[in-house]
Amino acid sequence: MRATGLTLLGLVVALAQVPHGTLGRTPIPVSNGTSLFTIPDNYVIEFTGAPGTSAGSSASRDFYSTMATQNIPFTIRKNYTRLLNGAYIGVQDKYYDAVYNIGTALSLWSSRTSSVNDSPIPPATKALPPRPFLAHEYTGINKVRNSTSWTGAGVKVGILDTGLDYTHPAFGNCFNTTNCRVRYGYDFVGDAYNGNNIPVPDRDPMDSCNGHGTHVAGILAGNDGVFQGVAPNATLGIYRILGCSGLVESSVIIEAVETAYNDGMHIINLSIANVGGWNQWAESSVIDKAIAKGIYVVGSAGNNGAEGLWALGAPAVSPNTIAVGSMEVPRMYSWALDVTVSGQTYRVRRTDQQPTSIPLDITNAPFRRGLDAAGNDYACQPITANVKGAIVLIQRGFCDFDTKATNVIKAGGLAAVMYNSDGSEMQTPEYYAALTLPTVGIWQRDGQKFVTLLAGSQSATATMTQAIDIVDSDVPYTPSAYSSWGPNIEAVHKPDVMAPGTNIYSTLPKSRGSYGLVSGTSMAAPYVAGVVALVLQTNITASNLTVLSNVLHTATPYKHSSGMYYSLAQQGTGLINAYNALTANIAFRIRYKLICGYTDVTNMAYPITLFYTNRATTNLVYNFQVAPSISVSGFGVDKRPANPPLTDTTTAVVTMSTTSSFTAPGTNGSNDITIKRGKMADSSLLIYSGYIQAYPAPGYSGQNYSFPYLGYGYSSSSVTIFDPSYDMMPCMFRSLDRIPLPAKSNTTFTFTGNDYPVVAFRLQHPVRQIQIKVAYAETPTAIHSSVTQNQYAYRSRNFDGTSQGQFFEFKWDGMGYYQKSPSTIFMHPSRSYVLIFTFRTVYMSSKAITYTTPVIHIPKTIKS
Incomplete structure (x- = not known):
């Protein structure tokens, strides 16, 4: 999912432009605070005792009896009995502490909303055909297709999302019938309403109005001629937890997870996120219970990369959930902008056009900057440059999109190309007014390139059509700008792994054109869920540790421009490699003997033990090496937030008990590792990370493995919890x-x-x-x-x-x-x-x- 942030843009600018130390008598802007994420007067409660036991039933009865005795009014909205011994209740916020202090209330959580808001899925203008999945070339899937028969058959994958258009040929045009792959499902939000205007759930999980779930399902398990998802023969359970709004409450997630567990799902995919989540939140806690029962849960890391550190989304923050971020790959499908300057043509990828009644089919139109009288290209003031009949290059920022478009229209512009004002992922500009100006978005780096080119030439033209083409990425093998950073709030290594997430061409409801492009970590998560399905097909009874070792530790980490690896907080163990995961011949597990994290004890050495088992039929010799990543900081020297995070080449000191190991078939080995922050100063406020890498010794075969470590080089008390940029707060x-x-x-x-x-x-x-x-x-x-x-x-x-x-x-x-x-x-x-x-x-x-x-x-x- 990828958050747009458009609705709050004006508020963000209003606050951000108040200089430090000058708030004075300036009114404080209205903040949404937690209004969209915490639902007032609604709570998920967990009772003492296990679900389905007499002790659990007794605890719930005692709880309700105590509520009545204390005259606390409440309403039971839902009961949970499979994974959670609990309920979803309505009770006024003012009684929270009274409820919390009842002896049989083990946990009490505010109900929250999570969302899917990736790049928008526009209405269909025409049906698009199936195409080959380009990303498979970079993730080992094509190699799996060419050399094995593994397709995920027999593995049950539950997709909790906006439903599925199961009439699509990629899913067999069937639901819950004999030999149908879409075998399980339920609609928890419904399409009809009762007399109190409350949605009525039903048994038909059709993706009726959004498209997100259908796109996700296609990535994971679509099967339509040349278009093949990662696990095209997996059995699907479709649990519709989001309606047209793209929002879902904690209570619904819990109910759906319980149902998926009851239906026997082996894997659950959750392409939703609540930014900055805690593992203690209700949905994450219940997912941990599902994982403890043997279910693999894959979640999207979130699309808040511009927010810097600790922006990972819940429920992916759960330590045992596989949190997936997005990595750019070399080639992708995209809409294109072709600009010709002085006889040379430059092609860049762009977003889809602003929804409009005017088809986007412009060839060789003049291409000019939309400059105002002061020489600015924000188009917030009347455009004085000659842009009549031209495609106009403008910059995002300082005013709303409607104002920009209105000024382009008044100046006679034919269309607009809006480049981002920062390095984050650009999105389709959306207007509130009924403006008919075709408008697309491009990235900051591309916009700045065109600014430079136009400064030296007066003869530039541009072409934009509705065709989807294949384009080269100019930032291959880098974490996507929108992909959320970890670690999780309690310093657990996150994200876990990366997968392609940008401009993924996958299935859409037939009413939305059957196929199309969507970007976000929502697209990366089902890719990894599909790989887990392939691994499980090889051994459905494999241990959790073996599966996670194969999937996570055979991924490929990539390097930053410094020559060191990207921080673990940004790329996890790197880009997923399905073939390596399926052919791994040694199983690893890691034991951390001391929490590596955000503690108030710094410069403490902590040990890790790396255990491994030779699963091959021959002797194996592996060599080990330390591969540090760049260190990052979420704060500047003034201890104010730094977004994007600052980088530093200072690293921790890592020692190992061995640099080489020999194991006979079926035998075990271990490597004791000690990590210490070394010469890293408190004042640097750095988070360090890196990998212990294992690779076959010369003359031996096998895969390369990477094992992550991460720690804080400073005490949490070194930085105030209050943002010093706003000295009138609190x-x-x-x-x-x-x-x-x-x-x-x-x-x-x-x-x-x-x-x-x-x-x-x-x-x-x-x-x-x-x-x-x-x-x-x-x-x-x-x-x-x-x-x-x-x-x-x-x-x-x-x-x-x-x-x-x-x-x-x-x-x-x-x-x-x-x-x-x-x-x-x-x-x-x-x-x-x-x-x-x-x-x-x-x-x-x-x-x-x-x-x-x-x-x-x-x-x-x-x-x-």
Whole structure:
């Protein structure tokens, strides 16, 4: 999936352009905060006791009985009984702590929404034919096709997505009939609504309005003449968890995972993501339970590469989920922009056109920059350059797309080519108004190249048609710009592996043209799920460790321009290689004896033991070497966020107990490895990583293997969790005017209408818990009551380019509870108070950070 970030563009610019230290009396822009990702008054609860046991049933009965005794109103929305002993309940947020403290409540999670929002799937203008899968040439799949008979037959793969157009010839034009590959499925969101306007689930998982799930399924298991997915004979279970909106709640994911488990799926593919996720979130926790039952779960890393470190999506953040990022490969299908300057033609790939009634079929039109009177090409001001009848080159940024298009139209432009203002993946520009200007997007590097070429020539022409062609990538074997970085919040190695994700030509619903291009890590995940299916076909009872070793450790890592490998936080173990995975002759497993991660103890040596088993019929000799990656930092020297991450060639010190090993058939061996950050300074704020590589000694055959390591070269307490770029935050303001209040102010709020105190804060590091307590203003160190102890837990850092928002907001309604009686909610009586926010970092043992608000006065008119 690839997030567009278009809806928040204006808000991001508004906040980002406020200079450091000058916020003053400037109103704080409205932030979406968590509004799109956390669903108010809805929770997933896990009871003590295992599902389906008498202890589990007793725990749920005791829980509901306690809720009734404490007079906490609730609604049971769904029950979970297969993997999770729990339920999806409706209960007001203010009762969170009361519910959390019930003895039989093992876990309580806010329900969240995840999304699929890859490059848009446009309406079909004509049906497109099947074509060969180009990426197979670079991932070993073509070699598998040419030398083996493995096709995934007999392996059951569950796809949790927007459904499937099973009438497509690539899926046999059938569903749940004899000899049909699409054998299982359910629609959890439905197409019809009941009298309360709630969707009614049904048994028909048809992809009726989106197309994403059909595209994903084609990559994994499509089978239509020359178009062959990775595992074209796999059996599919289609679980429709997303409707037309492309959003899904945690509760639905859990229900679908349970159903897939009950249907006997061997693999589950989840091409969805919630940016900056925690493994402790509900969906990730339940997926861990499925994995413990022997199911392989593959998830997309997410499309927030522009956000830098720790932007990996849930549920892929789960340590045992295979998190897949996107890697660019040398050749791909694409729409093309051909520009001819001084007799030489340059071809670059571009996005599809802005949806319009005007067909895009322009040949040899003049190609000119859309410059305004000041010489800028943003097209935010009237264009003064002569662009009449020309294809106009403009730059993204500083104003909305509609304004840009309107200025191009007024200047007489024929079409627009918009190049990105940063290095991220460009997407099809979308207009809100009914504008008929054909517009495409290209990448920053290509736009800047054309700017340079046009500066030295007055005779440039351009051609754009609707044809999809094969183009060469100018950045082959690099992580896609949009692919989310890891590691996960708790420093687990993520992403795990990479696969092709850009401009993938795969199946679409017949109503959308049968085939088409979509980009995103959503496309990379099913590629890897297909490889897992191939490996399982060779041995359906293979151990989890063997399968993961084959799939992950035979991938190919690639190098950065520095000559060192890309950071593990960006490329995992590298580009998947199916043939290597299927022919691996030695199985590895790794044991980390000490957490390698984001701790407050730095410069500590930690050991890894690499175990291996010779599965061949001959003796094997493998040599080992250390291959460090570039180190990266999410912060500059001023300890402010750095996006993209900064790079450094400083590496950790790695020692091994052996550099060569001999193993006879069926015997085991091991290699003890010690990693230490070495000369890496605290102040560099670096995350180091690299690979222990194993390769056959001369005269011996076998595959090459890479085993990752990653660690932090600094203490988590070295960097404040608050973003210093916004020195007025944390702050409190009146919701009426959103003007930050001075720290020593004393403000009376009416607590009616829109007159409430609001606290805003921006996190540059994730936090495990935020406690909000109340004290009398005259005794601010003595806690009087609590607003919440546990509700605000497992929070991500802030992300500018997504609907997660630029900062978090908390509006206090004057309510709270006495700490000894968390089920008794009351309105605080007339008096002056302060709120005390306590932030605990990823590691609860770290020193807590607190923020105390200005004085809040509650007048006598407020009723308790």
